[in-house]
Amino acid sequence: MKPLLQAVPEAAVELPYYVPAGNECSLFELAWSKRLPLLLKGPTGCGKTRFVAHMAAKLGLPLHTVSCHDDLTAADLTGRYLLKGGDTVWADGPLTRAVREGGICYLDEIVEARKDVTVVLHPLTDDRRILPLDRTGEELQAPGSFMLVVSYNPGYQTLLKSLKPSTRQRFVAIEFDFLPFDHEIAVVASESGLSAQQVRPLLQLACRLRALKGQDLEEGVSTRLLIYCASLIAAGVPAEEAVLATMIEPLTDDLDVKQALIEVARATLA
Numbered sequence: 536m537k538p539l540l541q542a543v544p545e546a547a548v549e550l551p552y553y554v555p556a557g558n559e560c561s562l563f564e565l566a567w568s569k570r571l572p573l574l575l576k577g578p579t580g581c582g583k584t585r586f587v588a589h590m591a592a593k594l595g596l597p598l599h600t601v602s603c604h605d606d607l608t609a610a611d612l613t614g615r616y617l618l619k620g621g622d623t624v625w626a627d628g629p630l631t632r633a634v635r636e637g638g639i640c641y642l643d644e645i646v647e648a649r650k651d652v653t654v655v656l657h658p659l660t661d662d663r664r665i666l667p668l669d670r671t672g673e674e675l676q677a678p679g680s681f682m683l684v685v686s687y688n689p690g691y692q693t694l695l696k697s698l699k700p701s702t703r704q705r706f707v708a709i710e711f712d713f714l715p716f717d718h719e720i721a722v723v724a725s726e727s728g729l730s731a732q733q734v735r736p737l738l739q740l741a742c743r744l745r746a747l748k749g750q751d752l753e754e755g756v757s758t759r760l761l762i763y764c765a766s767l768i769a770a771g772v773p774a775e776e777a778v779l780a781t782m783i784e785p786l787t788d789d790l791d792v793k794q795a796l797i798e799v800a801r802a803t804l805a
């Protein structure tokens with residue numbers, strides 16, 4: 536068996552703040568050392584991007600992050616010829632750069648990308664680990680330290696937008712969810728500067744709103760929105776206004792649902 540790749544010693548780098556929910560850090564490190572690609576599933580704003588940034592810093596690897604959208608093509612990832620002063624010059628895309636540098640490429644919301652993207656990812660995510668660049672005629676062999684990480688939110692999946700089994704089954708997968716109550720309080724307090732005591736009722740409200748997911752709401756309150764709310768309150772905005780602007784308005788446009796959420800907020804924060 537090949538030896539494990541060596542991570543940069545942790546003390547040598549400033550790590551983005553990340554509170555683990557379970558064994559995801561060791562699983563990431565093991566997947567990286569075994570040259571396996573990783574799929575992160577979970578709701579929006581629950582810490583997937585922060586986790587990847589934390590692990591990239593921990594392993595001392597450059598990170599290239601791409602937020603996928605429905606116009607994203609394979610060429611956006613691999614690169615294209617550009618006109619420069621009358622000449623055409625090749626410009627690597629973020630995936631190609633990550634392969635050449637032996638870094639991490641993180642494709643956020645991969646299900647949004649166009650279908651031709653999977654054609655590029657398949658030879659890179661099996662034991663060949665190659666990236667063919669048809670336009671330049673190159674075939675890049677990914678170095679041992681290269682890792683592909685993708686994420687998606689299963690809640691947004693539709694028949695039209697989902698990962699094919701032949702793609703999914705190329706990845707080690709980790710499911711993410713919101714942190715356990717006390718851990719999430721610690722994260723929100725640390726990121727916003729509001730005291731843990733003041734964050735507690737906000738998180739209690741978030742939990743009640745999350746329970747409405749699938750009934751009146753497409754998605755519950757994310758950790759990200761909670762941090763926004765706590766940051767506004769820490770900056771002096773009255774709690775009721777902050778809650779409305781960050782934990783209610785972003786969730787719905789339906790006036791009846793909004794009114795119901797306001798009632799839930801009043802009852803919880805009273």
Ligand SMILES: Nc1ncnc2c1ncn2[C@@H]1O[C@H](COP(=O)(O)OP(=O)(O)OP(=O)(O)O)[C@@H](O)[C@H]1O
Nearest residue numbers: 552553554579580581582583584585722726758759
């Ligand atoms: N476990 C955690 N440790 C530290 N911070 C966290 C954690 N989880 C969430 N956060 C905070 O929540 C914010 C939102 O998380 P992040 O951007 O990583 O979400 P995401 O899951 O990548 O969302 P999206 O799918 O919308 O991109 C982060 O900027 C960070 O402040």
